[in-house]
């Protein structure tokens with residue numbers, strides 16, 4: 148078993164809205180091992196981005212971590228001071244956000260921005276490193292002299308990934324890094340991220356709406372619903388046999404590129420307001436398998452074979468009662 152890199156325990160994040168807080172991340176546990184590719188999926192508003200921001204300690208008001216820990220290489224990022232965190236960001240873990248390509252400074256060349264990142268750390272970096280990381284992501288190093296507007300969207304996104312690789316971190320956190328690109332550019336960037344990951348050995352936590360992307364690229368899958376993890380396990384196991392009706396619904400809502408043509412069903416209704424989630428299981432108002440206990444009992448994450456699922460269908464006590 149590779150070493151444990153990231154250990155998230157009981158992590159809770161709330162947005163202070165003045166009235167009832169919005170609990171966007173609710174007691175989430177997550178383990179990431181060295182070199183692993185973990186996909187995080189779920190509908191819009193289920194807390195995926197908030198979880199990533201919380202892990203990287205990049206949340207700003209009105210969001211705040213109200214409980215839990217994020218241990219990275221054994222150190223708790225939640226209680227770490229900003230100076231220590233700043234030294235770790237880029238060097239030990241980097242973050243590539245959804246609109247990363249717009250995160251580049253428009254009035255500075257790519258090379259100058261790479262230098263700024265290097266200068267912000269005490270690490271000694273080889274002079275040739277900026278050119279090397281650009282080459283790694285398939286961009287001619289001549290573009291170190293280019294300004295962001297001189298690059299295409301895909302190239303800017305690649306440049307951000309190159310920046311994330313400057314110090315070869317142990318972990319790269321990515322929030323839909325390919326969503327602004329066309330399908331062809333999206334695929335080629337994903338293939339490249341995967342190849343780099345294999346070559347350089349970093350772990351990835353990757354948020355996406357796109358089930359086909361995670362099916363091809365991630366080792367482990369986290370399915371989130373209404374701020375909670377509802378299923379976690381090997382991607383293949385979840386795809387072959389989803390144990391939570393929400394995971395099954397998500398899978399049925401996406402077309403298979405190569406598989407047989409089947410009608411897409413989708414999930415009726417919409418995710419709940421996280422300031423006042425429904426009682427019991429949060430998915431029960433939309434669940435095709437809901438039964439009388441579902442609005443009454445809050446399910447835990449139950450071990451079901453190789454995966455974990457937050458569904459009363461797998462609650463050991465209820466299964467025993469039903470027998």
Ligand SMILES: Nc1ncnc2c1ncn2[C@@H]1O[C@H](COP(=O)(O)OP(=O)(O)OP(=O)(O)O)[C@@H](O)[C@H]1O
Nearest residue numbers: 162164169171190191192193194195196197198421
């Ligand atoms: N500033 C805010 N104030 C109050 N609630 C917020 C705020 N920002 C986000 N939220 C709520 O937090 C929840 C989680 O949002 P988040 O952006 O993390 O979800 P997501 O799964 O990443 O969505 P998407 O896929 O659309 O990016 C949502 O219900 C959202 O309404």
